[in-house]
Amino acid sequence: MTDTTVLLGHGSGGQMMKRLIDEMFLEAFGNPALNEGNDAGVAPLGAGADGEAGSAPVRIAMSTDSFVVTPQFFPGGNIGRLAVCGTVNDVATSGARVRYLSCGFILEEGYPMDKLRTICQSMADTAREAGVAIITGDTKVVERGGADGVYINTAGVGELPAGAELSGSNCRPGDKVLVSGTLGDHGIAIMSQREGLAFAAPIESDAAPLNHLIAAVMEAAPHVRCFRDPTRGGLASTLNEFAAASNVEIEISEEALPVRDAVRGACEMLGYDVLQVANEGKMVAVVPPEEADAALAAMRASRYGENAAVIGEILPLAEDASPRVRVRTPWGSARVLDMLVGEQLPRIC
Amino acid sequence: MCLAVPGKITALDADAATATVNMLGVEQRASTCLIPTAQVGDYVLVHAGFGIQIVSAEEAEETLKLVADLTELVEDELPVADSDPAPASDPEPAAAGAR
Amino acid sequence: MNAPASTAAEEPLAPGTASASVPSPSAAPHAAPDLAAFRDPSRARELIAAINRTVEAAGRPINLMEVCGTHTVSIGRYGFRSVMPDGLKLLSGPGCPVCVTANADIDHAIALARMDGALIATFGDMVRVPGSTSSLAAEKAAGHDVRIVYSPLDALDLAAENPERQVIFMGVGFETTTPAIAACILEAEARDLPNFSVFSAHKMTPPALKAIADDPETRIDGFILPGHVSTITGLAPYRFLTEQYRTPGVVTGFEPVDILASVEWLCRMVARGEARIENAYQRGVSADGNPVARALVEQVFEPVDAAWRGLGTLPQSGLAIRPAFARFDAQARFEVPVEPTREPAGCRCGDVLRGALAPNRCPLFGRACTPEHPVGPCMVSTEGSCAAYFRYREEA
Numbered sequence: 001m002t003d004t005t006v007l008l009g010h011g012s013g014g015q016m017m018k019r020l021i022d023e024m025f026l027e028a029f030g031n032p033a034l035n036e037g038n039d040a041g042v043a044p045l046g047a048g049a050d051g052e053a054g055s056a057p058v059r060i061a062m063s064t065d066s067f068v069v070t071p072q073f074f075p076g077g078n079i080g081r082l083a084v085c086g087t088v089n090d091v092a093t094s095g096a097r098v099r100y101l102s103c104g105f106i107l108e109e110g111y112p113m114d115k116l117r118t119i120c121q122s123m124a125d126t127a128r129e130a131g132v133a134i135i136t137g138d139t140k141v142v143e144r145g146g147a148d149g150v151y152i153n154t155a156g157v158g159e160l161p162a163g164a165e166l167s168g169s170n171c172r173p174g175d176k177v178l179v180s181g182t183l184g185d186h187g188i189a190i191m192s193q194r195e196g197l198a199f200a201a202p203i204e205s206d207a208a209p210l211n212h213l214i215a216a217v218m219e220a221a222p223h224v225r226c227f228r229d230p231t232r233g234g235l236a237s238t239l240n241e242f243a244a245a246s247n248v249e250i251e252i253s254e255e256a257l258p259v260r261d262a263v264r265g266a267c268e269m270l271g272y273d274v275l276q277v278a279n280e281g282k283m284v285a286v287v288p289p290e291e292a293d294a295a296l297a298a299m300r301a302s303r304y305g306e307n308a309a310v311i312g313e314i315l316p317l318a319e320d321a322s323p324r325v326r327v328r329t330p331w332g333s334a335r336v337l338d339m340l341v342g343e344q345l346p347r348i349c
Numbered sequence: 350m351c352l353a354v355p356g357k358i359t360a361l362d363a364d365a366a367t368a369t370v371n372m373l374g375v376e377q378r379a380s381t382c383l384i385p386t387a388q389v390g391d392y393v394l395v396h397a398g399f400g401i402q403i404v405s406a407e408e409a410e411e412t413l414k415l416v417a418d419l420t421e422l423v424e425d426e427l428p429v430a431d432s433d434p435a436p437a438s439d440p441e442p443a444a445a446g447a448r
Numbered sequence: 449m450n451a452p453a454s455t456a457a458e459e460p461l462a463p464g465t466a467s468a469s470v471p472s473p474s475a476a477p478h479a480a481p482d483l484a485a486f487r488d489p490s491r492a493r494e495l496i497a498a499i500n501r502t503v504e505a506a507g508r509p510i511n512l513m514e515v516c517g518t519h520t521v522s523i524g525r526y527g528f529r530s531v532m533p534d535g536l537k538l539l540s541g542p543g544c545p546v547c548v549t550a551n552a553d554i555d556h557a558i559a560l561a562r563m564d565g566a567l568i569a570t571f572g573d574m575v576r577v578p579g580s581t582s583s584l585a586a587e588k589a590a591g592h593d594v595r596i597v598y599s600p601l602d603a604l605d606l607a608a609e610n611p612e613r614q615v616i617f618m619g620v621g622f623e624t625t626t627p628a629i630a631a632c633i634l635e636a637e638a639r640d641l642p643n644f645s646v647f648s649a650h651k652m653t654p655p656a657l658k659a660i661a662d663d664p665e666t667r668i669d670g671f672i673l674p675g676h677v678s679t680i681t682g683l684a685p686y687r688f689l690t691e692q693y694r695t696p697g698v699v700t701g702f703e704p705v706d707i708l709a710s711v712e713w714l715c716r717m718v719a720r721g722e723a724r725i726e727n728a729y730q731r732g733v734s735a736d737g738n739p740v741a742r743a744l745v746e747q748v749f750e751p752v753d754a755a756w757r758g759l760g761t762l763p764q765s766g767l768a769i770r771p772a773f774a775r776f777d778a779q780a781r782f783e784v785p786v787e788p789t790r791e792p793a794g795c796r797c798g799d800v801l802r803g804a805l806a807p808n809r810c811p812l813f814g815r816a817c818t819p820e821h822p823v824g825p826c827m828v829s830t831e832g833s834c835a836a837y838f839r840y841r842e843e844a
Binding site for chain 1: 489492493496524525526527528529589598704820821830840841
């Protein structure tokens with residue numbers, strides 16, 4: 001890594017961030033659980049966790065996420081709802097039943113109390129919906145000028161059922177790729193607020209807790225390979241992560257992608273690729289082909305999954321080829337889909 | 350050379366020469382000073398906050414007719430050895446372009 | 449069968465749906481143009497088949513060039529090169545206005561950004577493009593005020609809201625954009641804004657076409673002519689291609705069917721040895737273009753010789769702000785130290801821009817030069833040929 005200072009692009013969910021993680025964080029404190037690179041770390045607890053013979057440890061899944069979004073209030077939600085959904089979803093992607101969250105606030109001096117109250121109420125409502133309890137927290141206040149209003153960190157813990165071995169490295173040729181609904185809603189809701197775009201019918205963030213949807217899919221498709229929520233960097237990042245972890249090629253069909261018209265229009269205007277726009281209430285799942293129909297039905301029957309679709313499949317890698325993701329166009333050509341490099345900039349000309 | 354997105358004018362402020370344009374559900378303000386004859390209900394191309402052209406449904410149809418001509422199997426038109434002489438009728442698309 | 453276009457007028461257009469039936473000439477006055485028809489996959493596949501037949505029957509290699517950054521990106525995104533016949537090459541030319549901006553002009557923009565009190569307003573594409581030693585993005589990271597705007601009108605608002613700052617709008621773009629800038633300068637004059645100016649690096653398309661046609665190294669058989677530039681200019685400025693160079697050109701839209709139709713039409717003309725300027729983007733371009741827009745440009749700007757990356761200095765190819773509007777001309781108003789120009793070592797952007805080198809043939813492509821660590825503007829700009837080739841690469 002040649003960068004001598006931290007740049008905005010290091011936080012955007014794309015290749016720059018991956019380099020920072022690999023070369024800075026994993027380099028310093030990597031370990032088997034962390035190195036898996038999944039959204040939640042899975043590790044043993046209780047009797048047998050240190051390898052003592054004769055005991056089967058409980059496995060926990062743990063995840064943490066920090067929320068620094070501005071604006072803090074946007075159509076469809078606020079930073080509080082995001083803070084609960086983001087961590088619930090990350091833990092749930094491991095297949096664990098999410099139980100408990102922690103919550104740390106970094107507050108800027110001068111932040112209005114009634115905004116904070118609204119944020120906390122959203123967190124309470126969302127936690128209740130997800131069936132999790134916030135059991136510990138922390139509060140810090142920094143001088144005016146820091147924290148941009150409010151930053152929130154949440155960490156979550158859940159227990160893994162015996163035998164659940166979900167991982168981005170499990171994908172096999174022939175598997176199907178599913179997405180639980182329309183793409184790009186959250187990122188466009190945020191960008192449109194920032195850019196002052198108005199919509200005839202406002203695009204809302206899709207922030208939602210998806211642990212119940214995941215549980216439904218696991219029941220319908222017991223051999224599901226992995227889940228991931230396509231947040232920063234969008235679907236492109238998630239699929240590239242899976243391809244690299246599993247050493248496969250992934251091909252998706254452009255025609256199969258569910259996208260709202262208004263999101264498509266905003267992406268055209270702002271010059272974004274909807275495949276690289278963040279989602280906060282969507283889940284990607286990879287399932288064996290014989291379980292794809294059941295998985296799709298389970299998604300569509302779940303709250304937040306009504307627009308679920310099968311969008312592609314896993315293919316074997318040609319000899320000497322690198323893992324990659326391709327998009328097939330309606331007229332038979334295919335193009336490579338990369339991870340985002342740095343920040344997306346609206347283009348005009 | 351530039352991104353210009355088509356949308357429908359839903360409101361017009363003639364004095365300020367600005368319009369509200371709905372593009373696939375996105376509502377934007379755009380200047381109409383480059384397209385002073387634009388009316389509410391017209392479809393327009395918007396570039397960098399300015400309407401630059403009124404888009405015509407009839408002209409769109411002209412292009413679709415052109416496409417139909419171009420995709421007709423007209424192998425006998427092209428300089429291929431062993432072909433029979435071309436028939437008298439010739440769906441030459443050039444007429445559509447001359448305006 | 450979908451509802452006729454006139455009753456669909458109130459609904460948001462749904463991409464990818466099958467086309468509506470053809471409306472009669474007496475359709476309701478504000479019938480929605482059926483834009484989905486230009487994305488229709490079956491029409492696209494039929495056109496691809498037609499192109500394959502035409503090129504095979506032609507029995508000779510055909511080189512077509514597009515000169516519009518949005519065409520560069522569209523052709524890449526639609527993956528067309530991998531479904532074109534072997535004898536047909538689709539080349540990208542000097543279509544990206546940011547890419548053809550000379551390093552000296554970018555350095556000048558950066559020098560303005562470093563000026564005390566300056567507030568730079570720019571389109572997004574300009575921000576990461578490297579000058580000799582820096583970029584607007586690097587200047588922003590170093591604490592100078594650089595803001596991305598979607599419209600030059602936003603820059604006027606910034607000037608009104610920040611009376612103590614000098615707001616300088618970076619004027620980069622071809623004929624599609626210049627009328628908007630002209631209108632803004634006139635608006636600034638009407639509002640008597642003392643703190644708004646434009647740094648004009650605007651350029652015109654026909655001189656670039658002439659330079660390509662004159663270039664002995666590239667043999668272009670037909671031009672995919674820009675869509676929205678032509679919306680402003682009309683067809684007349686392209687006639688010299690047929691009159692002096694016997695090279696056909698087709699004005700082209702941006703949807704998949706638009707581009708494929710133009711490619712097929714060009715291939716037919718080339719196969720038959722015909723040279724005409726045709727319009728395949730009738731819904732967006734009239735033969736006479738937009739005279740109102742051209743009049744505004746004429747009022748505010750005058751043609752000057754200009755330096756283009758890759759093409760050298762082309763006579764009467766750039767636009768400078770007329771003396772009558774000198775107070776809105778950042779070059780006239782502000783004296784700033786511009787560093788000596790240095791071209792990036794090994795960069796072949798110039799050759800790429802004139803179509804003499806395909807991006808993936810540049811020795812730096814994909815190795816020293818990628819979107820993540822770009823060497824030259826063609827890899828940085830979202831409409832640059834190298835960026836498009838890299839991003840949408842179609843490995844077999």
